[in-house]
Amino acid sequence: MSKVRTEDIIKSFDLELISGEEGVHKPITTTDISRPALELAGFFNYYPAERVQLLGRTEIDFSGRLLKSERKERMELLCNDITPAIVISRGLEIPKELIESSERNSVPLLRTSMKTTRFSSKLTNYLESELAPTTAVHGVLIDIYGIGVLLTGQSGVGKSETALALIKRGHQLVADDCVEISEIEENMLVGSPPPLLKQLLEIRGLGIINVMTLFGAGAVRSSKKITLSVHLELWDEQKHYDRVGLDEDKVKIINTEIPKLTIPVRPGRNLAVIIEVAAMNFRLKNMGVNAAKQFTERLAEVIQNGSDQDTIT
Template identity: 35%
Template structure:
């Protein structure tokens, strides 16, 4: 898990630095922002002081209505907890007293023209991903008709070639060789690239290709939610199942279970087509449809 500093936030969202510029290297340890409200009236029992503190129109207007003595008391009570930074939204003015305290306590005071709701939405999404638990796995990540798939298998089994065929059919590459998995929720894993391999796909006998340059921007996307783990394996006679519905299997990443499917390879077998079928079948299952159940109902209706 990488760390995020106030400087990262400033650069990411083009924030104006009003005070505390010497403390922009302060680390932001928590992934959600907070709007202090109860804290301004002296209630600190559940104050999430390690979060970015956002001061919107309500907070600043309230502070403006206080006397200098009251304002100094309320602000002083908050800054002593040393949050990583304060961000004032809507380019609000009249912040002399805030600048004073932030400079004295070494807390960055920042400003944005964005309204509070929009700024909070953007920063929450950014910090959730940036601070997420993550691991790197060997494989290929693709988005097939909006469905994120992790393709795994031994080196040389044909993962990248399968991804290339999928791209030519209109689907998208996310990452090749090294796939970074990020846990952004109790049941949600994002797949992305490590930056260095962005847009690149390595094909045996051909070499490295840039899919965006070769097939257009629609051939690549930055990240996708992983919902299927597909393992490509070598063909083994008598090892394939032909049941109407296979027993569900799962692969676990960072305590999250992802449905797992094994596809065996053989010359002439349309592996990319099977990946598409697996993706579409997963989608139908999420809608409550089972082909096996539908088939059995038809058989029973004929009795």
């Protein structure tokens, strides 16, 4: 898991650093955010100290009603050694005891002018994106009619050439050669290119081309949700390939499984058209139209009718 540090959220959200500057290098390891209401009331039994602590108008107003000794004690407990940051929203005035405790325990005390709920939402989205489990896959990611198709296969099988043909047909390149994949939430994979390879496509014998320069801004995109994997492999005469489409293979990437198609490659096959149709067929299946299932049902009906006629005669 990639790490985010307190200094990163300070820069990303332009937060005001009030005190505890020595702790700005602390790592943030969870996407959860805590609003320590019960803790300010004195209940620290289950205090999630590893989370970013967010204090809004309610928490600050309540702390102002505490006795000075109570406020000092609870602010000291809030500033735990592992607490990455305490953020005050709405630009509110900060209790002196909290400033002193944060400085003493090197817990960064930050302030934002944003409303509490809005800041909480923005910070959660940011942390979920930055802390999402990630991996890298050798392949090509293409957006075909809104379907994120991940092309995989051994080097030289024709992934990039197929991608080029798909781009010529009006589809969009996301990444070539290396696809960085993040699981931003349960059962959702998002692929993007490494910064060095962004908008680039490598064609053997031709070299590296810039897709956006050649085909325009509409031919590329920066990221895409991955919903279908297509594996290209050299045709094996000894291997049985699905000819009906009832078999549904899956491939697991990080913790998410997505449908996988295996397409054999040999001279004369138009892979771009096949993959384009595979994406359209995948969309139809998601809409409840399954041609393979309809065919088997018709076949079973024909067999049953034939059997009934034989019985009669």
